[in-house]
Amino acid sequence: MAHLTNTAPTAELQALDAAHHMHPFTHGAGLADKGVRIMTRGEGVWLTDSEGNRILDAMAGLWCVNVGYGRQELVEAAAAQMSELPFYNTFFQTSHVPAIRLAERLAQLAPDPLNHVFYASSGSEANDTNLRLVRTYWEMKGQPQRKAIISRWNAYHGSSVGSGSLGGMKGMHAQGGMPIPDIHHIDQPNWWSEGGDMTPEEFGVARARQLEQKIEELGPDTVAAFIAEPVQGAGGVIVPPETYWPEIQRIVDKYGILLIADEVICGFGRTGNWFGSQTMGLRPDVMTVAKGLSSGYQPIGGSIVSDEIASVLGGDEFNHGYTYSGHPVACAVALENLRILDEEGIVTRVREETGPYLKERFESLVEHPMVGEAKIVGLMGSIALTPDKAARAAFAADAGTVGLICRERCFANDLIMRHVGDRMIVSPPLVITKDEIDTLIERAWRSLDEAMAEVE
Ligand code: PLP
Secondary structure: OOOOOOOOOHHHHHHHHHHHOOOOOOOOOOHHHHOOOOEEEEEEOEEEEOOOOEEEEOOHHHHOOOOOEOOHHHHHHHHHHHHHOOOOOOOOOOOOHHHHHHHHHHHHHOOOOEEEEEEEOOHHHHHHHHHHHHHHHHHHOOOOOOOEEEEEOOOOOOOOHHHHHHOOOHHHHOOOOOOOOOEEEEOOOOHHHHOOOOOHHHHHHHHHHHHHHHHHHHOHHHEEEEEEOOOEOOOOOEOOOOOHHHHHHHHHHHHOOEEEEEOOOOOOOOOOOOOHHHHHOOOOOEEEEOHHHOOOOOOOEEEEEEHHHHHHHOOOOOOOOOOOOOOHHHHHHHHHHHHHHHHOOHHHHHHHHHHHHHHHHHHHHHHOOOEEEEEEEOOEEEEEEOOOOOOOOOOOOOOOHHHHHHHHHHHHOOEEOEEEOOEEEEOOOOOOOHHHHHHHHHHHHHHHHHHHHHHO
16 A cells, blocks of 8 residues: 655655645745645654654644544544445435434534534534524524624634634635625633733623624624634634623523534533533534544534524425535544543543643743733643733734744744744643643743743
């Protein structure tokens, strides 16, 4: 069998990559000189690159490799399903065993009354489904004027035209004709950067009340849904003040609008429960899932919806679907992944053991002179870099310059952390051990020291 790794020297692969491969969210110019880092293997929380470096992946790939790299059970589940039935669709009154079994399992795991799954291959696709699904729900209920969807600035819900519009990334909206109509944004609950003189508790309520103001401004009977990540991930791991979610839940209940919890990052153990909604105390009508559903071993996502929504949509045909909705190989791998998460007690371990340990170690980073706040829920956390802690100041340089320096220092120290502006993020595989957490913190501290020396 032809192996795709280690077939050529790194420089040759880098040149080919620069010549032919267009990368997501990457400055193309300069890649040829700089060269991409080429990953070749993974085991647990460790990656190996084409130069033989062993790197601690504190980002679980892209927040997704929850059970860690190198799980042979997932390889075997994929191979067995490929041999038996590599593909069949789920359109036009057909189904297959992996799609049925996975839907059953997701209905068991999701909080009641979320018992029905519409499959996609990614989080973006699932959020595109949600966009049409919630509007179609209201149309079928005889309220077609309910089209508006409210989201938050700096939210990330995907990269397709629909999901990118739902998201609140201004850099994305500036390109290619987004957002599409009838999507509205309110401010994020980022106390560190935007809280001013308010206490975090006051700020949490104030930011939640923006939802009520927006509903009133648009007209309550025109609003279909509010969408949010329980903890904003790609926006910089923004952990909301404790007062935020209860107030949001009160408002969506008061106005009877649907709540879509985007669990693409928070789902499948990341926050110490199966879903971030459970950790944050939300009662969503729809949950978006992807990433950790298969630990990234296969592309799969979906929308898990309430009994009420499923019964309304089931009353007619929902003219929507993807060729790979419920792909059998992806479903088989996801099922096996859920078995591993459950039977190895990984979610419980995050809640009771590794989560509290990482919290203690991660929050100690706030003692570093360049770190203003350290926030963490389960195994997703961020630190804010600052030149002046007391003032909660941002660096004068373009936002993100110092974060980028820090990310590069981490890389040089064989640690993958991501930066969003001047926040540094961790979201390691859920199988990380306490020793590996110690290594993570030690490398992060060293990288912060080196970044600070570079900035001064
Ligand atoms: N929703 C959230 C919260 C995400 O973090 C992401 C991706 O990072 C998406 C949706 C989009 O998922 P995908 O990249 O699988 O399309």
